[in-house]
Amino acid sequence: MRIxxxxxxxxxxxxxxxxxxxxxxxxxxxxxxxxxxPAELRRVYPNADLVGRRTVFNIAGNKYRLIAxxxxxxxxxxxLYILTHAEYDRGAWKQ
Numbered sequence: 455m456r457i458x459x460x461x462x463x464x465x466x467x468x469x470x471x472x473x474x475x476x477x478x479x480x481x482x483x484x485x486x487x488x489x490x491x492p493a494e495l496r497r498v499y500p501n502a503d504l505v506g507r508r509t510v511f512n513i514a515g516n517k518y519r520l521i522a523x524x525x526x527x528x529x530x531x532x533x534l535y536i537l538t539h540a541e542y543d544r545g546a547w548k549q
Contacts, residue, residue: 455485455487455489455531456530457530457531458533460481462533463536466518470518470538473514475514476514476518477513477536480511488529489524491526495524501516505521508523509523513536516539517539518537518539519535519536519537519539519541519542520536521537
């Protein structure tokens with residue numbers, strides 16, 4: 455898959471260094487993936503939540519949340535938000 459907005463990952467771990475390993479790991483797995491359905495993605499990320507057209511990934515032991523739109527047809531992943539768990543709970547990202 456092609457990841458759109460890798461810079462967002464780097465910017466986030468610049469502010470939250472403890473997220474770096476988890477985000478780099480997520481990036482590496484996603485880059486190699488060739489999933490055709492959400493069910494295939496959930497075999498690798500069983501805790502990923504589908505919220506409408508978005509997929510929510512737990513990062514760094516659920517301390518952070520990465521919200522992305524995964525387009526299985528074009529094999530692209532659009533990073534929409536990377537949030538702390540507290541920011542995620544506020545729910546502004548759902549709008």
